[in-house]
Amino acid sequence: MERIVGSRLSVGLSVTAVVAVIVVVLSSSTRLAVALALGVAVLGVGATFVSLTAVRRDHPVATRALISVIVIDLAIFLTFRVSATSNSNVAIGAAMAIVLLGLSFLTGSSGQISLGNGAFMGVGAFTVGIWAEHHPTTPLVAVLVLATLAGALVGLVLGIPATRLRGPYLAGMTLAFAVAFGAILNMFSSWTGGDSGLQLPTAVVAPHWLASFFGPTASSLTTSSAWLADISIVVTGVALFLMANLFASRIGRAMRLVRDNDVAAELVGVSLPRARVIAFTVSAAYAALGGALWTLINNSVSPSTYSFVLSITILSLVVIGGIGTIPGAIMGGIIYAFSTGAISWLTAHLGLNPQGNVASQLDGIIFGGLLVITILFAPLGIAGLVRHGWRWWRRARPTGIVQ
Amino acid sequence: MDAFLTSRNVSDVLGGLASGVIYALVALSLVLIWRSTRMLNFAQGAMAVFATYIGFAILAPSTNYWVSMAVAIVAGLVLGGATERVLVRRLYGKPEINPIVAMVGLLLVLESVAAAIWSTSSRPLATPFSIVDWQLNHKPMALSPFAVYEIVTSLVVMAIVAALFQYTKLGLQLRAAALAPEVSRLLGVRVSRMLTIGWMLSTAVGAVTAVLVASNFFTGLTPSGMDGVFAFGFIAAAIGGLDSPVGAMVSGLALGVVFQFVGDYVNSNAIILVALGMLIVSLMVRPSGVFTRSAQRRV
Structure with missing residues (x-):
């Protein structure tokens, strides 16, 4: 049977x-x-x-794989139907979702937080830029893997002190890294191109065989925006699949125990330093992967993108979506994809001058305000609210046998 | 003697002290809050900048520098107290990442609001002291009236804070509330009021710091102007020990001098890398800080 x-x-x-x-x-x-x-x-x-x-x-793994495939397919299907602007927003947001998955894993598994994931994104972004300058014909997958490894390496170096640090110290150290990142890029300006950054030598377009496979009617595939959105979505799907498995794996369970009760975790044989370093390294690697995608999407990389503000924005998104959860990270990516449009809509409706001071700071005010409100009143963000709402719904409508 | 005073190394030490006092002040204000509420105030720089804007941008530009500074300090007191009452109070006893996230949110809000009202462009303050270095035998000495003003003001602020904690009844209550809240509550200290006062003091110290930073002709007042200074101040506080005011101030001064040497002999971009390296090494060797003797956490 x-x-x-x-x-x-x-x-x-x-x-x-x-x-x-x-x-x-x-x-x-x-x-x-x-x-x-x-x-x-x-x-x-x-x-x-x-x-x-x-x-x-x-069959948990097979189920996750199936869900990932279906979600990827549906999202790719959507990219054929929407405009180029929406596609580039989708691409940017999907890449951001990867970064958020990493940060969510760090917090969800070890209870720690990083304020430097914007800089880790920058590590991946500049790895792609620098690599493409010297080896423009490298396959896409190899470039992405390389950028991820670079991020993991930097994360490992910065994560070693994390073995002995707790919350505020680690957050402060990553903040210092985020603030320092611009100076670090400047120090190696012969590689990183200084203030102007780097331009990719060739734009990323769909390979010819794939475009022909989809037939002549699929002309939209060869335009870079749809193709880039598709790449971004596929990579996000793979990252999501790996993360879901990691969360459910032995390591993931050990790490949740570290978060909830580190003394108990140590008693049952979990190595705390190892768990913390792994969590930090994974989060840095995911951030670098997201940054690498951004370079491919923008076809260039500029140091001003990876400022301290980006790190704070990442934190806001993951907290608003629901920190420590996978759906929360996806939610954050979706919010980010639509935030630019929503904010310009709001600017127009409030009658603000689009070039004015207030309009340019609106995103900071909204994200910052939401961040404070979320952590005070709904610390688990939208994902937590949905979960609470679901439980309340189930309790309000008992379907089982009443005792 | 003149040749000695204008030599490269002495110049570095003098220039380093002038920036070191700033890091020491930031570190001090972080320690004030850490000791009383076990929180690292990531919004410290933004709160200080906001108070400075209130002092220097709301009043007419012709207002006397010292009046503006006094207004900024008062604004710091009010902002610090209000933050503790409205925001921080709800975060006691929560997981340790909640205060971090909340303060980062406050940082983002304050910097964005300041930029929305007063724009991101740098605003020069009418400092009553020249930033031109004194000359000895036609050679610059790496010390200007402004640098002396910076150093003296910082030392005065530190002395006031030290005297307050050491010699007044309020200082005694503040220390008691920080070290043993339960016992001091039993002995009649109004602990929650002490926490508010701690935040007020810290933000006022921050406001003085931000005024000093913004008074420098080369930086001026910008909404995110304290981000970098905050990072250095945090590094100083973490190396010195977040529990030790003296340690934080000493390591702030020492870092200022070290960074000046690094900037002079290597290059200015290397400073923050060296700072990051020092932070990592010091946290690896002594996680609770060089000047702290408190028991280490076992796990």
Whole structure:
């Protein structure tokens, strides 16, 4: 019985994944509606066959992979339908979600916080810029991996003191790093291009074979904005998948114990210094990956982007979304993707001069204010509010047997 | 003698002291808050800058420098007290990242509001002291009337704070509330009022610091002008020990001199790297600070 359920499940999973991919491929043609209907139908049939709770329990990794694939597919599908501006916002926001995932992991797993993730983003961003200057033909994946490793390395060096530091000290040290980052870039200005930064030698466009695979109607794929959004979404999906597994893994569980009660964690054999360094390094590596994507999206990298304000913005987003949780990080990325548009809408509706002082500071005032309000009244952010609301809903409508 | 006073190394020491007193003051105001409420006030620089704007930008530009400074100090007292009452008070007993996040949020709000009202461009203050270095035998001495003013003012502020803590009843209550809140409450000290006063004092010290920083012709007053100074001040406080006012001030002065030498002999970009390195090494070797003797946390 066990085996039958297992094989039926794997068939179901693969069918759903294939259908999801087909939906994406067909979406650029006129048969969009058919494809969508087909996908929904198959998903529905699949859902009646298998109990989703049982699947999540028995095959957690496969479930996470499936969810990631579907989310990626849907998001990519959307990139064909929206304008170039929205696509570049989506790309920027998806990359930001990766950074937020890293910071969320650091806090969610070790209870610590970093004020320097903007600078870690800069490490990844400049790694891409510098590398592309000397080796312009390196494959995309290799460049991204390289940038991630560079971020992990810097994170490791700065994370070693984190083995002995607690909250405020670590936050202060990362703040010093964020403030110092501009000077560090300046010090190596022959590599980093000084104040003007670096320009990528070639723009990132879709490889020819992929564009032709999608057929001549998929012309939007070859324009860089849609393609960059797709890359960003795929990388975010992979990062999300790895992070979900890390959260649920033995290491992740050990780290949550460190966060909740470090004495108990040590008693059951968790090595505190190791757990803290791993958490810090992972968060730095994720930040660097996000920064690397930003360089690819903007086709250039400028030191002024990676100022101290960016680090604070990252903190605001992750706290508002819900710190220490995966949905919170995704929420933060979505907020960031739409924040530019929302703020210019607000500027127009308040009748502010778009070039004026107030309009240019509106994002800082709003993010800062939301940050304070969130931490005072809803410390777990939007994700926490949703969770509370869900629990309250379930309690208000008891469905089980009343004792 | 003249040749000695204008030599490179003596110049570095003198110039270093002038910036060192600033770091010492920032470190002192951080320690004041850390000792009483176990919080690191990340908004310290922004609060100080905001108070300075109130003193120097709201009043007419022709207002006397000292009047503006007095207004800035009062604004610092009010801002510090209000922050403690409205914001900080709700954060006692919460996980340790909550105050950090809240203070960073306050930092962002204050800097953005200041920039929205007074713009991000630098505003020069009419300092009554020249920043031109004194000449000895036609060679500059790395010491200007302004630098002397900076050093003297900082020393006066430190002396006032030290005297307050050492010789007054209020100082005794402040120390008692910080070291043993429960016992002092039983003995009739109004602990929560002491915490408010601690924040007021700290922000007032910060306001003086920000006025001094902004009075420098080369920097002027900008909304984010204290970010870098705050980082150095934090490094000084962390190396000296967040529990030790004397340690924080001594390490602030020492760092100022060291940075001046690094800037002179290596280059100015290396300063913050050296600072970061010193912070990491000192935290690795003595996590609670060079000047602290408190028991180390076991886990």
